[in-house]
Each structure stands twice: as C-alpha cells, then as structure tokens.
Amino acid sequence: MIWNNExxxxxxxxxxxxxxxxxxxxxxxxxxxxxxxRKKLGAVGMKPGDVSQVxxxxxxxxxxxxxxxxxxxxxxxxxxxxxxxxxxxxxxTTGKPIIGGYTKGDIDVWSEVMARCxxxxxxxxxxxxxxxxxxxxxxxxxxxxxxxxxxxxTVIPISGGNTKRxxxxxxxxNSSILTCTPSYSLYLAEVGEQIGVDFSKLPLxxxxxxxxxxxxxxxxxxxRKLGLLALDIYGLTEIxxxxxxxxxxxxxGIHICDDHFYPEIIDPETTRVLPHGEIGExxxxxxxxxxxxxxxxxxxxxxxxxxxxxxxxRTSMRMERIMGRTDDMLIIRGVNVFxxxxxxxxxxxxxxxPHYQIVINRVGTLDELEVHVxxxxxxISDEIKVLETVERKIQSDIESVLGIxxxxxxxxxxxxxxxxxxxxRVIDKRQL
Amino acid sequence: xxxxxxxxxxxxxAGRILEITEVLGQNKINIRALSLADTSDxxxxxxxxxxxxxxxxxLKDKGFIVKESWVVAVEVPDxxxxxxxxxxxxxxxxxxxxxxxxFFEKPxxxxxxxxxxxxxxxxxxxxxxNGIEVSGKQKLGLG
Numbered sequence: 138m139i140w141n142n143e144x145x146x147x148x149x150x151x152x153x154x155x156x157x158x159x160x161x162x163x164x165x166x167x168x169x170x171x172x173x174x175r176k177k178l179g180a181v182g183m184k185p186g187d188v189s190q191v192x193x194x195x196x197x198x199x200x201x202x203x204x205x206x207x208x209x210x211x212x213x214x215x216x217x218x219x220x221x222x223x224x225x226x227x228x229x230t231t232g233k234p235i236i237g238g239y240t241k242g243d244i245d246v247w248s249e250v251m252a253r254c255x256x257x258x259x260x261x262x263x264x265x266x267x268x269x270x271x272x273x274x275x276x277x278x279x280x281x282x283x284x285x286x287x288x289x290x291t292v293i294p295i296s297g298g299n300t301k302r303x304x305x306x307x308x309x310x311n312s313s314i315l316t317c318t319p320s321y322s323l324y325l326a327e328v329g330e331q332i333g334v335d336f337s338k339l340p341l342x343x344x345x346x347x348x349x350x351x352x353x354x355x356x357x358x359x360x361r362k363l364g365l366l367a368l369d370i371y372g373l374t375e376i377x378x379x380x381x382x383x384x385x386x387x388x389x390g391i392h393i394c395d396d397h398f399y400p401e402i403i404d405p406e407t408t409r410v411l412p413h414g415e416i417g418e419x420x421x422x423x424x425x426x427x428x429x430x431x432x433x434x435x436x437x438x439x440x441x442x443x444x445x446x447x448x449x450x451r452t453s454m455r456m457e458r459i460m461g462r463t464d465d466m467l468i469i470r471g472v473n474v475f476x477x478x479x480x481x482x483x484x485x486x487x488x489x490x491p492h493y494q495i496v497i498n499r500v501g502t503l504d505e506l507e508v509h510v511x512x513x514x515x516x517i518s519d520e521i522k523v524l525e526t527v528e529r530k531i532q533s534d535i536e537s538v539l540g541i542x543x544x545x546x547x548x549x550x551x552x553x554x555x556x557x558x559x560x561x562r563v564i565d566k567r568q569l
Numbered sequence: 570x571x572x573x574x575x576x577x578x579x580x581x582x583a584g585r586i587l588e589i590t591e592v593l594g595q596n597k598i599n600i601r602a603l604s605l606a607d608t609s610d611x612x613x614x615x616x617x618x619x620x621x622x623x624x625x626x627x628l629k630d631k632g633f634i635v636k637e638s639w640v641v642a643v644e645v646p647d648x649x650x651x652x653x654x655x656x657x658x659x660x661x662x663x664x665x666x667x668x669x670x671x672f673f674e675k676p677x678x679x680x681x682x683x684x685x686x687x688x689x690x691x692x693x694x695x696x697x698x699n700g701i702e703v704s705g706k707q708k709l710g711l712g
Contacts, residue, residue: 521606546610
C-alpha cells in the first residue's frame with residue numbers, strides 16, 4: 138500500500154528537479170547556520186551558489202561519525218534550541234552518543250516517512266500496531282509511534298521487553314502489525330510457543346523489523362514461526378531514526394524515501410562515487426532536515442542501490458538489505474570482500490553451519506584467502522570423497538560470489554573461541 | 570552381522586591422535602582396529618572399538634566430531650590370492666568397496682579385514698552365500 142502516491146511515484150525528471158532544489162536550499166542553510174559546514178565547504182572552495190542541481194552533490198564534502206563526536210553535543214545544530222522540540226541519541230556504547238535534534242517540521246517529516254514505511258507493510262487505520270521498539274532516547278519507539286499515529290492506526294506503545302506480557306497483549310488486543318528487532322520477534326515466537334500460543338490463529342499480518350542486521354533466512358524463519366509478512370525497515374539516528382526506507386511486499390530492496398534522504402554509494406577506500414548496482418558504503422544527505430541536517434553522511438553500512446520502478450508502483454531508489462559494515466571490509470587482490478558475503482554462502486549449503494574463519498596470507502605479492510569452515514555432526518562422513526565434495530562445493534560457491542579464488546579448509550570446531558562470545562572472523566596475516 | 574565403526578574428524582595437527590588414544594585409554598576402551606585416511610587439510614580416523622556407543626559419548630564430550638557407520642568384518646583366507654577371491658565375488662555382483670583395512674588380531678588361517686560398503690547388508694548376504702565368513706560382534710567380542 139502506498140501512503141503518499143505523489144511523492145513515492147515521482148518521475149525521474151521531477152524527482153531530480155525536486156532533489157536539486159532541496160539540496161541548494163540545504164547547502165544554503167548549512168552555510169549560514171553551522172560553522173562546521175561553512176568551514177568544510179570553504180575548504181573545498183564551495184559556496185552555496187555553486188550548487189544548482191542534484192548532480193553537484195559529488196563536489197560537496199562528506200560528514201563522518203567522528204565529525205559528529207567532535208561537535209558533541211549541539212555543534213551540528215542548524216537552529217536555535219527554542220525551535221528544537223525533541224532530542225534523541227544513539228546508545229553511545231562506544232563513547233559519546235550521536236545526537237539528533239528535531240524541529241516541529243522534522244517531527245512532521247519523520248511522521249510522514251514512517252507512515253510510508255508502515256503502509257508498505259500494509260498498515261491502515263484499522264490496524265493495531267504493537268510497537269515493541271524501545272521508547273526513550275532511542276529513535277525506534279517514538280519513530281514508529283509517530284508514523285502509526287499519522288496513519289491513524291491504534292498504537293500499543295508497549296516498548297521492548299517483558300516478553301510474557303507482549304505475548305498476552307498480542308493475543309488479547311488483536312495486534313495485527315508487530316514492530317521490533319528481528320531477533321526479538323524470534324524470541325517472542327519462542328516464548329509464545331513455550332506457553333502454547335498458536336501464532337497462525339492470531340490476526341498478526343505483518344511486521345516492520347530493523348535496527349540490526351538480519352538475513353533472508355532469518356526472514357523465512359520469522360514468517361514461518363509468527364505467520365506474518367516480515368519486512369526490513371532501515372534507519373539510523375544520525376539521519377532521522379527509523380523511516381529512511383522500508384521494503385514493500387515484493388521484497389526486492391528497501392525503498393528509500395529519496396525526496397528526503399538522498400542516497401549515494403561510494404568506494405569506502407577512495408570515496409569515489411560508484412555506479413548503481415555496485416556494492417559500497419551508503420552515504421546519505423538529509424535533504425529536508427531542519428535541526429540537524431547532514432551532508433553526505435558516511436553511514437559505514439555496506440549495500441548497493443537498485444534504481445527503476447518497482448512492481449509495487451513506487452519509483453523511489455531502492456537499496457539491498459545491509460550486507461555489512463565498512464569496518465568489516467577486507468581488500469583481497471583489489472576486490473572488496475565482506476565476511477557477510479561468505480556467511481551468506483555457507484548458510485545456503487545444506488548441512489554447513491555459518492561457523493567460519495577467514496585467514497588472509499600474502500604469498501609473494503599476492504593475497505591468498507583461506508576460508509576455514511567448521512566440521513559438524515551433520516556434515517561429517519567416514520568417506521574422504523564426501524568431505525572433499527563438500528569442500529569443493531563451498532569453494533566454488535564462494536568464488537562465484539566474490540569473483541576471486543579461495544582455498545576452503547574443513548576444520549575442527551573452535552569450541553573455545555565461541556564460548557568467549559563473539560567469534561573472531563578474520564585473521565589477517567599479511568605483513569604490509 | 571555388520572559391526573559399528575566410529576569415525577573421527579581430525580585437522581592435520583600434531584598430537585590429535587594422541588589425545589584420542591589417551592581419552593579412550595582413560596575410559597578403558599580398547600581399540601581393535603583402526604585406519605587413518607587423510608588429505609592435505611584433514612583426516613578421518615576410523616576405529617573398531619570394544620564399545621562404540623561409549624566411545625562416541627566420551628569423544629563428543631571432548632569436542633570431537635564423530636560419526637557411527639556400519640562396516641563388515643570379513644574373514645579372508647590367509648594365503649596368496651585370498652583377498653582376490655573375496656573381491657572377485659563382490660565384483661561379480663557389482664558391490665563396490667568404499668575402503669578397507671585390517672583388523673589387528675586374526676583367527677586361525679584367516680586374515681580379518683574391515684570393509685566399508687554402500688549397502689553392508691547386501692554385501693554380507695552375498696559373501697555368506699559364497700561361503701565367505703563374516704565375523705559378528707559376539708565373535709569379535711565387541712560391546
């Protein structure tokens with residue numbers, strides 16, 4: 138279902154002209170009100186008048202997470218505090234949190250884009266939205282709340298946690314839309330199963346799941362266990378919170394609200410803009426944000442853009458589900474490799490579990506990639522040829538995804554490393 | 570008449586076989602036959618032990634990846650051409666030998682070989698029909 142038919146089905150020409158206008162206006166506002174951007178634009182010799190169309194964006198400087206930290210708390214605000222009606226932050230587990238300020242207009246945009254995201258999963262005013270994203274400084278809870286209110290749906294602001302109560306309300310209040318992290322939805326299903334809930338009998342029809350990376354296999358599991366349509370929602374505190382984009386029922390990429398958030402993909406090493414379809418780092422410009430606008434913000438999320446009209450009718454730019462973080466990226470023989478690509482291959486091979494380690498060696502001048510895959514009880518055979526076939530299958534599947542040759546080795550399980558929590562996925566033995 | 574074999578996945582790493590034999594020794598499990606198959610990356614240690622179920626459990630507890638499969642202990646005439654006579658019988662019936670290795674002890678005038686077939690029951694039937702003796706677990710004293 139399309140919430141805003143006019144904005145979500147713009148022709149390319151109309152969209153580019155709108156984006157150009159908004160960009161021009163944005164750079165103007167930033168130059169005038171944020172000393173940080175005035176300096177940054179000046180450093181590359183740009184003045185507001187130099188931007189006349191959206192293509193000019195490639196001449197503008199990037200913004201990084203470090204820039205936001207350096208200007209903590211309010212150095213990136215473009216408006217005075219009397220115009221700020223709300224403030225949210227990231228969890229800040231790795232230092233000072235990231236701050237997002239919202240004017241009345243920003244909350245209006247947030248409600249609008251979240252209404253689009255919830256409509257994409259079929260939410261109408263007749264629905265009951267059980268919102269299990271955390272309410273508070275975290276953007277998840279209130280973002281969904283504003284969108285559901287805009288649509289006129291009934292919101293249950295249950296927030297996260299208290300799973301038994303969640304299950305009870307899911308049954309008693311006829312919740313039809315569930316919003317939470319994908320892993321929490323599976324936990325809900327598990328707790329529900331334990332107390333004998335038959336999810337297929339509940340009126341649940343769809344869910345907007347996000348705020349953490351997940352896979353298509355996880356989607357299948359969620360859909361099977363909860364009996365609903367599971368769609369991926371994308372967003373980040375820096376940009377607005379949830380609402381940057383959402384999948385539609387065709388599940389062919391996340392529709393970005395690109396009349397508010399302008400997406401680009403760059404090579405994280407060279408910062409060169411990559412053509413549509415190539416994998417790289419997602420960069421977003423907040424075309425309409427008033428309180429804390431960002432120019433070419435490097436999200437560190439890895440994905441690719443998918444242009445073209447979707448079967449659902451939307452013409453918005455789409456992006457592939459997040460494939461990893463730039464921090465995880467490896468460069469092997471000039472090819473960008475993400476551990477998540479290898480993981481995706483492994484989970485798709487019968488009997489293979491995604492317990493693996495990547496070892497990079499430099500032999501002479503060439504990088505060599507070894508993928509160690511753990512043996513398990515479903516895979517083991519007493520026959521060498523069976524195991525060699527498994528090795529070759531993994532090898533050729535990885536090679537066809539990465540486009541480079543790899544050496545696959547079956548190894549014994551590393552019980553020790555896993556019991557310490559997060560497994561160390563990459564061992565780089567290159568002496569550069 | 571088939572017997573249980575325990576296979577263990579091993580990385581090619583010093584000391585792994587020692588660890589296995591030590592675990593079995595501490596648990597008073599006796600190895601009656603074994604064979605190691607390996608590639609440049611990994612190996613599979615296959616064993617006939619006097620208590621396969623307990624062996625599986627103690628090795629699993631130590632974090633080893635193990636598998637049980639059925640094999641056949643064939644009594645082969647201990648004279649020139651003895652093995653050929655057995656293989657000829659199997660070959661005629663299109664029974665493929667996946668791999669084979671020798672048992673440590675042997676009955677009088679016979680060698681005892683462990684055979685892995687795709688279909689062990691069928692192989693046992695054909696061997697017995699042709700007068701080749703197959704040792705079951707009682708005869709071999711396996712638990």
